[in-house]
Amino acid sequence: MRVxxxxxxxxxxxxxxxxxxxxxxxERLGHSVDFPEEQTCCGQPPFNSGYWEEARSVAVKxxxxxxxxxxxxxxxxxxxxxxxxxxxxxxxxxxxxAEAKALSxxxxxxxxxxxxxLGVTDLGARFEGRATFHDGCHGLRELGTKQAPRELxxxxxxxxxxxxxxxxxxxxFGGTFAVKYPQISTAMAEVKCNSICETKADYVISNDSxxxxxxGGWLNRNVGSVKCLHLAEVLASR
Amino acid sequence: MxxxxxxxxxxxxxxxxxxxxxxxxxxxxxxxxxxxxxxxHFREWLPPVGASIDERFALFAKLSESLRTELHxxxxxxxxxxxxxKLAEEGNWKTIALHTGELISPLxxxxxxxxxxxxxxxxxxxxxxxxxxxxxxxxxxxVAQTGxxxxxxxxxxxxxxxxxxxxxxxxxxxxxxxxxxxxxxxSLATKYRDAYPSMISFITGPSRTGDIERxxxxxxxxxKRLTVLLLPS
Amino acid sequence: MSTIADLPRQQFQSDANRTANDAPRRAAVxxxxxxYQTARDRTGATFTDWKSARASAAxxxxxxxxxxxxxxxxxxxxxxxxxxxxxxATDSKQARDYILNLAKEKGVRSIVKSKAMTxxxxxxxxxxxxxxxxxxxxxxxxxxxxxxxxxxxxFVFPCMHLRRDEISDLFHRELGTAKTDSPEExxxxxxxxxxxxxxxxxMGISGGNFIVADTGMISITENEGNARLTVGLPKIHVALIxxxxxxxxxxxxxxxxxxxxxxxxxxxxxxYNSMYGGPRQPGEIDGPEEFHxxxxxxxxTRLLADPEQRxxxxxxxxxxxxxxxxxxxxxxxxxxxxxxxxPIGSVITPHxxxxxxxxHLSGASSxxxxxxxxxxxxxxxxHHLLHNRRNAAAQKPAAGEQLLWKAFxxxxxxxxxxxxxxxxxxxxxxxxxxxxxxxxDPVASWTATREFPAAPQGSFRERFRAHKAAKAELVKKGGVx
Ligand code: SF4
Numbered sequence: 001m002r003v004x005x006x007x008x009x010x011x012x013x014x015x016x017x018x019x020x021x022x023x024x025x026x027e028r029l030g031h032s033v034d035f036p037e038e039q040t041c042c043g044q045p046p047f048n049s050g051y052w053e054e055a056r057s058v059a060v061k062x063x064x065x066x067x068x069x070x071x072x073x074x075x076x077x078x079x080x081x082x083x084x085x086x087x088x089x090x091x092x093x094x095x096x097x098a099e100a101k102a103l104s105x106x107x108x109x110x111x112x113x114x115x116x117x118l119g120v121t122d123l124g125a126r127f128e129g130r131a132t133f134h135d136g137c138h139g140l141r142e143l144g145t146k147q148a149p150r151e152l153x154x155x156x157x158x159x160x161x162x163x164x165x166x167x168x169x170x171x172x173f174g175g176t177f178a179v180k181y182p183q184i185s186t187a188m189a190e191v192k193c194n195s196i197c198e199t200k201a202d203y204v205i206s207n208d209s210x211x212x213x214x215x216g217g218w219l220n221r222n223v224g225s226v227k228c229l230h231l232a233e234v235l236a237s238r
Numbered sequence: 239m240x241x242x243x244x245x246x247x248x249x250x251x252x253x254x255x256x257x258x259x260x261x262x263x264x265x266x267x268x269x270x271x272x273x274x275x276x277x278x279h280f281r282e283w284l285p286p287v288g289a290s291i292d293e294r295f296a297l298f299a300k301l302s303e304s305l306r307t308e309l310h311x312x313x314x315x316x317x318x319x320x321x322x323x324k325l326a327e328e329g330n331w332k333t334i335a336l337h338t339g340e341l342i343s344p345l346x347x348x349x350x351x352x353x354x355x356x357x358x359x360x361x362x363x364x365x366x367x368x369x370x371x372x373x374x375x376x377x378x379x380x381v382a383q384t385g386x387x388x389x390x391x392x393x394x395x396x397x398x399x400x401x402x403x404x405x406x407x408x409x410x411x412x413x414x415x416x417x418x419x420x421x422x423x424x425s426l427a428t429k430y431r432d433a434y435p436s437m438i439s440f441i442t443g444p445s446r447t448g449d450i451e452r453x454x455x456x457x458x459x460x461x462k463r464l465t466v467l468l469l470p471s
Numbered sequence: 472m473s474t475i476a477d478l479p480r481q482q483f484q485s486d487a488n489r490t491a492n493d494a495p496r497r498a499a500v501x502x503x504x505x506x507y508q509t510a511r512d513r514t515g516a517t518f519t520d521w522k523s524a525r526a527s528a529a530x531x532x533x534x535x536x537x538x539x540x541x542x543x544x545x546x547x548x549x550x551x552x553x554x555x556x557x558x559x560a561t562d563s564k565q566a567r568d569y570i571l572n573l574a575k576e577k578g579v580r581s582i583v584k585s586k587a588m589t590x591x592x593x594x595x596x597x598x599x600x601x602x603x604x605x606x607x608x609x610x611x612x613x614x615x616x617x618x619x620x621x622x623x624x625x626f627v628f629p630c631m632h633l634r635r636d637e638i639s640d641l642f643h644r645e646l647g648t649a650k651t652d653s654p655e656e657x658x659x660x661x662x663x664x665x666x667x668x669x670x671x672x673x674m675g676i677s678g679g680n681f682i683v684a685d686t687g688m689i690s691i692t693e694n695e696g697n698a699r700l701t702v703g704l705p706k707i708h709v710a711l712i713x714x715x716x717x718x719x720x721x722x723x724x725x726x727x728x729x730x731x732x733x734x735x736x737x738x739x740x741x742x743y744n745s746m747y748g749g750p751r752q753p754g755e756i757d758g759p760e761e762f763h764x765x766x767x768x769x770x771x772t773r774l775l776a777d778p779e780q781r782x783x784x785x786x787x788x789x790x791x792x793x794x795x796x797x798x799x800x801x802x803x804x805x806x807x808x809x810x811x812x813x814p815i816g817s818v819i820t821p822h823x824x825x826x827x828x829x830x831h832l833s834g835a836s837s838x839x840x841x842x843x844x845x846x847x848x849x850x851x852x853x854h855h856l857l858h859n860r861r862n863a864a865a866q867k868p869a870a871g872e873q874l875l876w877k878a879f880x881x882x883x884x885x886x887x888x889x890x891x892x893x894x895x896x897x898x899x900x901x902x903x904x905x906x907x908x909x910x911x912d913p914v915a916s917w918t919a920t921r922e923f924p925a926a927p928q929g930s931f932r933e934r935f936r937a938h939k940a941a942k943a944e945l946v947k948k949g950g951v952x
Contacts, residue, residue, distance in 0.1 A: 007932075009883075012930050012932055013931075014926075016927050016933075017927065019934075037890070038886040039886070040883040040889045041883045043880070045876075047857075048838065049872065050859075051868075051872070052861050054879065055880070057880045057884055058879075058880045137838070137839035141839070169797055169841075170797045172797065172837055174837025174838055175837075177835070177837045179916040180834060180916075181487065181835050182917065183492065184487055184491050184835065186491070186920040187491040187497065187801040188801055189920075191501075191797065191801070213924055216922070216924065217917070218920070220921075220922035244558040244559040245560065245561040245565065249714070250543070250544070252768070253543070253775060256772050256773075257537060257540065259778045260778065261536075261537055261779075263529075263533050266526065280528070281726075283521070283523040284524060284725075284726070285519065286519055359756065364670045364704060383739075384729065385740075391751075391758060392754075396757040398700060398757060401703070402669075402703075418725065419725035419728060419729070420722060423724070423725055427722075433752075434748050435755065436752045436758050437702075437746070437747055438688075438745065439744065440728070441742070442740040442741065442742055443742055447694055448628075448694070449612035449631075449658075450633075450638055450654040450657055452503040452504070452506055457659075457662065458611055459662055459665060459695045459696045460695065460697075460743075461696070
């Protein structure tokens with residue numbers, strides 16, 4: 001299958017490893033991976049801030065970029081949700097509505113794609129350590145992703161997965177919210193990270209890099225010992 | 239004043255104006271097995287009860303226990319009488335408020351001599367009722383699905399007899415136990431038709447509050463204890 | 472920018488900053504809600520199918536709200552036929568004046584109230600007390616808040632933020648009772664005071680959870696029995712209810728009562744669910760001689776006129792969305808500065824009290840969607856926060872912010888420029904000059920409490936390019952097919 005990657009702006013510049021891990025995994029499975037260089041950002045920041053016009057002008061470009069893609073895979077539940085759930089709403093009643101819906105229909109979150117589209121759960125990965133999993137809210141509630149990443153992690157040799165009590169609690173990132181209301185956002189991070197630390201895990205894994213930026217940001221400032229990893233990074237290791 | 243209905247026309251006008259554009263239905267009800275999308279089918283999504291009278295009773299008993307409703311089976315009226323007498327002695331009751339009725343009237347003569355009855359027949363003195371140690375009532379129905387006792391202002395001696403005294407005792411027959419609230423409402427509709435009593439109340443356990451640190455305390459305002467004495471059908 | 476318009480936002484910001492740093496209070500709130508979560512999950516699991524039940528509830532409320540005129544009239548006709556009176560109030564003042572006049576006309580002296588958020592909404596107590604009436608809140612939590620001189624913290628759990636020692640001190644101060652750390656003893660103190668209030672009151676004021684159209688009844692849900700007494704003993708009963716609280720049929724309550732209980736407190740059914748269809752009827756021995764229902768619009772029709780957000784009027788005020796909201800748990804109820812706190816409050820308050828002044832509540836959310844997931848009537852709560860943000864930006868764009876997003880989209884529409892720019896500076900740094908030193912400066916805001924990720928070596932696109940080139944090289948050499 002020809003798989004087209006959507007690597008959102010911040011993964012591109014801050015977490016290139018996540019993107020590369022996805023490339024390796026998909027290629028190992030025998031798929032050809034495509035990355036159109038014209039892609040930039042899904043437009044979520046202005047969209048979430050209420051500036052839909054500005055968001056649309058960015059989004060329309062992405063629709064164009066991915067027009068010919070067979071499937072579009074996102075390594076961030078949040079950006080994936082933007083394509084899948086919010087583009088149809090953003091373009092409701094606009095000329096690009098049909099294209100937006102088409103992109104929505106062929107967009108997959110990475111773990112869902114592996115498990116539910118490709119039917120793969122064991123990637124032959126090996127990763128030593130004790131880890132806990134954070135459900136990114138957009139992946140969990142907009143896309144309904146809960147079991148797929150756990151299914152994939154359960155087949156990673158050497159990995160001990162322990163659930164935290166606040167697995168489904170928001171980490172407090174929320175895009176611009178994190179910088180507009182830093183005190184609230186940080187209080188939320190604290191609750192999340194305390195729950196992570198309670199599990200005595202060495203790693204916190206998520207399918208959303210934006211959450212990991214928040215969680216890692218707080219942990220590195222306050223705890224230091226727990227490391228953040230994207231699901232793809234764990235699945236790519238052997 | 240009596241004819242003052244306020245801004246009735248203006249409000250209704252605004253409502254109608256607002257509703258000119260239809261709102262989308264985002265969560266259409268799932269179709270039931272029967273295929274009808276009607277709201278009447280929600281019954282099957284609620285907690286299951288079981289079809290037989292025994293299953294119904296078992297659930298009611300289980301819920302009563304977790305609600306701290308004290309449920310006692312009595313073989314006959316004599317046992318009911320004896321039970322009330324025992325409660326009165328234990329609680330050192332002086333007065334008990336009650337109303338007349340098929341199940342209650344025969345009990346009045348059997349009350350222990352030191353316990354004086356306050357019979358609510360027409361009006362009553364609020365202070366006198368407030369000072370009673372217990373209230374004895376009948377009910378319309380018992381609901382298995384929720385562990386509730388359904389009283390009305392007709393069946394249970396008015397609006398407050400079942401809620402003002404600190405101990406509420408209900409005398410009922412097992413045949414009054416219905417499956418769920420749907421059946422309860424249907425049964426009330428049949429019984430009262432267009433002449434509903436001014437109050438219908440589903441009582442589910444003794445009065446309770448969790449307002450302080452969300453910790454359960456019984457007897458916030460109404461009865462600290464709720465006893466259901468159940469006679470055979 | 473006027474200072475007045477900024478007041479709610481400023482109050483929110485400064486209270487949020489304070490409360491988000493108040494670790495003991497946050498812990499108390501979390502502790503109070505931990506039992507709730509367990510109970511709710513347990514009871515929810517007893518449903519054969521919670522999701523379908525919820526869809527049914529949403530469908531019924533959709534029917535009711537989208538035919539509100541018809542159902543309100545049906546209620547009125549049935550209710551008045553049984554001797555009740557209906558007053559239609561456009562706004563707070565009309566509702567207050569009606570109740571004040573009624574009290575005056577009937578020679579009322581003391582009033583007992585059961586929990587009514589509509590009462591908070593129209594500041595009823597203040598108005599009555601100002602006119603010299605003795606008004607006592609009878610719900611334990613409301614009573615505590617009244618003694619404390621504070622509005623409810625949560626519209627279902629009014630004093631959930633208080634610890635028992637604080638309540639004990641309050642009672643000691645206000646009532647002269649001995650200090651105790653037993654919730655039971657504290658409850659009994661209130662019980663003794665309040666039982667007098669019911670007996671003495673000439674007027675009982677309640678809210679109402681449902682307006683039942685087909686039988687002309689209002690339904691009140693409570694745990695303590697205080698509403699039963701409020702509505703049972705005084706000679707006049709006034710129920711103050713928002714017009715949206717309609718259900719078409721009495722039998723619909725067979726769904727709504729269990730759902731309200733499960734979502735609200737994790738009970739199968741709340742302690743007392745009572746339906747009142749008129750004042751004392753012929754042959755009845757007690758109950759009020761007069762029963763007045765006051766229908767409150769107070770801008771509900773404004774929300775009704777927005778089809779996109781109309782479903783916010785489906786709300787049955789169970790409070791579940793507050794209980795699961797990470798924002799609520801960390802900033803607490805008073806920070807909102809609204810009658811209705813939490814996610815649903817953030818959705819509806821801008822409609823009730825003005826978007827410009829209250830839009831910040833919609834911004835103060837990470838949009839995690841826990842509220843929407845938990846709502847028993849399926850309201851699209853967190854998406855409506857997005858809608859409010861969009862409407863606010865369209866109505867009155869914030870100058871600096873609009874500029875920022877224009878610059879952002881200018882850049883993101885130009886992949887070549889974007890690539891060039893990100894080569895020299897990480898993304899955050901790019902737009903930084905626009906906001907540096909302002910309240911919106913994201914870097915300062917982030918790094919005050921959190922580390923920024925270490926800059927990687929090379930962006931993904933650079934590494935992907937290299938990867939592709941290496942592969943192509945291999946192919947050329949015949950290493951890979
Ligand atoms: S919005 Fe939903 S969850 Fe929140 S109070 Fe209303 S009904 Fe409950």
